[in-house]
Amino acid sequence: MRKAMKVRLDPTAEQKQLLAKQFGCARFWWNRSLGLQYKTRSTQGRWLKRTELNAMLPQLKKELPWLKTDCYSQVLQATSKHLEQALKNWFEGRAKKPRFKAKSNKQSISFPQNVLVISNHRSAFPSVLKRRGVAAQIKVPKVGLIDAKFTKEIEGIIKTVTISVTPSGKYYASIGLDLGDKEVKQSTDGAITGIDLGLKDYVTCHNGTDSYSVKHPKWLKRHERNLRYQQKQLSRRKKGSSRRNKARLLVARVHEKLSNARQDFLHKLSRKITALSQVVVVENLNIKGMVKKRCDPAEVPSAPERAPRHRKLSKAIAQSGWGMFLNFLDYKLKHKGGVLVEIDRFFPSSKLCSNCGHKYQELELSEREWTCSACMKKHSRDENAAKNIRVEGMRILGLGHSPRGDDVRLGTCSEQLSVKRVPTESLS
Numbered sequence: 499m500r501k502a503m504k505v506r507l508d509p510t511a512e513q514k515q516l517l518a519k520q521f522g523c524a525r526f527w528w529n530r531s532l533g534l535q536y537k538t539r540s541t542q543g544r545w546l547k548r549t550e551l552n553a554m555l556p557q558l559k560k561e562l563p564w565l566k567t568d569c570y571s572q573v574l575q576a577t578s579k580h581l582e583q584a585l586k587n588w589f590e591g592r593a594k595k596p597r598f599k600a601k602s603n604k605q606s607i608s609f610p611q612n613v614l615v616i617s618n619h620r621s622a623f624p625s626v627l628k629r630r631g632v633a634a635q636i637k638v639p640k641v642g643l644i645d646a647k648f649t650k651e652i653e654g655i656i657k658t659v660t661i662s663v664t665p666s667g668k669y670y671a672s673i674g675l676d677l678g679d680k681e682v683k684q685s686t687d688g689a690i691t692g693i694d695l696g697l698k699d700y701v702t703c704h705n706g707t708d709s710y711s712v713k714h715p716k717w718l719k720r721h722e723r724n725l726r727y728q729q730k731q732l733s734r735r736k737k738g739s740s741r742r743n744k745a746r747l748l749v750a751r752v753h754e755k756l757s758n759a760r761q762d763f764l765h766k767l768s769r770k771i772t773a774l775s776q777v778v779v780v781e782n783l784n785i786k787g788m789v790k791k792r793c794d795p796a797e798v799p800s801a802p803e804r805a806p807r808h809r810k811l812s813k814a815i816a817q818s819g820w821g822m823f824l825n826f827l828d829y830k831l832k833h834k835g836g837v838l839v840e841i842d843r844f845f846p847s848s849k850l851c852s853n854c855g856h857k858y859q860e861l862e863l864s865e866r867e868w869t870c871s872a873c874m875k876k877h878s879r880d881e882n883a884a885k886n887i888r889v890e891g892m893r894i895l896g897l898g899h900s901p902r903g904d905d906v907r908l909g910t911c912s913e914q915l916s917v918k919r920v921p922t923e924s925l926s
C-alpha cells in the first residue's frame with residue numbers, strides 16, 4: 499500500500515539556488531516535451547511514448563551541457579513520466595489539458611530514488627512532535643542535506659520524493675512511502691453512509707438511522723473576497739514593476755491560504771465520516787467533465803468532446819473542492835478496508851421519495867422541502883437525497899433494493915464502481 503507525507507523544508511540560500519537550477523531544467527524539459535507532444539499530435543496524429551522522449555535526452559544534453567551539470571538525470575525522466583500521466587489524466591477526464599509551465603508558478607521536481615532521510619532526534623519524538631515537529635535532514639542528489647521538519651514518524655520504505663516551492667517561497671518535500679504488503683482486506687461489513695453533496699449545505703449524510711449535515715465553511719467567502727481584491731490590485735500594477743511583483747506575492751499567499759484551509763476542512767470532514775462508516779456512497783458529479791471512455795493517449799485519434807458545462811454551477815462545484823473531497827474519502831476508506839461507492843450522476847436522488855419510491859418529476863432546484871403525493875411523507879430535499887444515495891449504493895453492492903424508477907438507464911453501475919480516482923500521491 500502507498501502513502502504520502504508532506505514535510506516543510508528549510509534550505510539554505512545556496513541550496514535554494516541549486517534547487518532553482520533543477521526546477522529550471524525540469525521546467526525546460528516539460529515545456530519542450532509538451533511542445534513536441536502537441537506537434538507530433540498535429541503532424542503525425544499520434545503521441546510520443548515516454549521512452550521516445552527519454553531517448554532524446556542524451557543528444558539534448560550534448561547541445562545543452564547545463565542540462566547535465568545542473569540537474570540529476572532521473573529528475574528529467576520523472577518529468578517525462580509525469581507528462582505521460584498528465585496527458586492520460588486529461589484523456590480520461592480526470593484533469594485539465596496539460597499546460598506549459600511558467601517560472602512564476604509552483605515549481606516541483608521528483609526524485610524516484612537516491613533520497614535519504616536522516617533524523618537524529620528519534621528519542622525526543624513524542625514531546626517535540628506536538629510543539630514544532632522534529633528536526634531532520636533530507637539528502638537530495640546534487641543539493642545535499644536539506645533541513646526538514648517532520649510532524650509524523652516515517653512508516654515504510656521511501657519510494658519517491660517530490661520537492662516543491664510555492665510562489666510565495668515555501669519549500670516542501672512530499673515523500674511517497676511504500677507500506678509493504680500490508681494490504682487491508684476490503685469489507686462492506688459495517689455502517690453505510692450515503693452523502694448528498696449540496697450547494698446549500700456542503701454535505702448531508704444519512705447512515706440508516708440518523709442524518710446530519712455540515713455547512714459550507716464561512717472562511718471560503720472571506721478568502722475569496724480577499725482574493726478578488728488582491729487580483730484587482732495586481733491587474734492595476736505595471737508589468738515588470740516591483741510593485742507588481744509584490745502584488746503577485748500577495749495573490750499567491752491568498753491562494754495558498756485558501757487551499758490550505760480547504761484541505762484542512764476536507765481532511766477533517768472526510769476523517770470524521772470514514773471513522774463512522776465502512777461504506778460511503780456518493781454521487782459521481784462529473785466534476786471535471788468526467789469522460790466515460792478510457793483509452794491510451796497513444797491510441798486516441800482526437801480529444802473526446804466534453805459535455806457543455808453549466809457555468810454557475812460548475813464554478814461552485816470546483817470551488818467547493820468536491821473532487822478533492824472524494825479523493826480523500828477514497829484513500830481514507832481504503833486504508834481502513836472500507837469501500838467508496840460512486841453512483842451514476844444521472845440517478846435521480848433528489849426526485850425519488852425515499853419512503854415509497856414515487857418519482858416527483860417536477861421538483862425544482864429551489865424546492866428545499868416537498869411532500870410526496872403518493873404516500874404524503876414530508877421530505878427535506880438533501881436528507882431525502884442522502885437516503886436514496888445510500889440505498890442505491892447498497893443495491894450496487896448487492897446489499898438491498900433500490901427505489902429506482904424504470905425510466906432510469908441501467909447498466910452503468912458496474913462501470914461506475916470501477917472508476918479509478920487519481921492516486922493520492924499526486925494530491926500533495
Ligand SMILES: [Zn+2]
Nearest residue numbers: 851854870873
Ligand atoms: Zn412517497
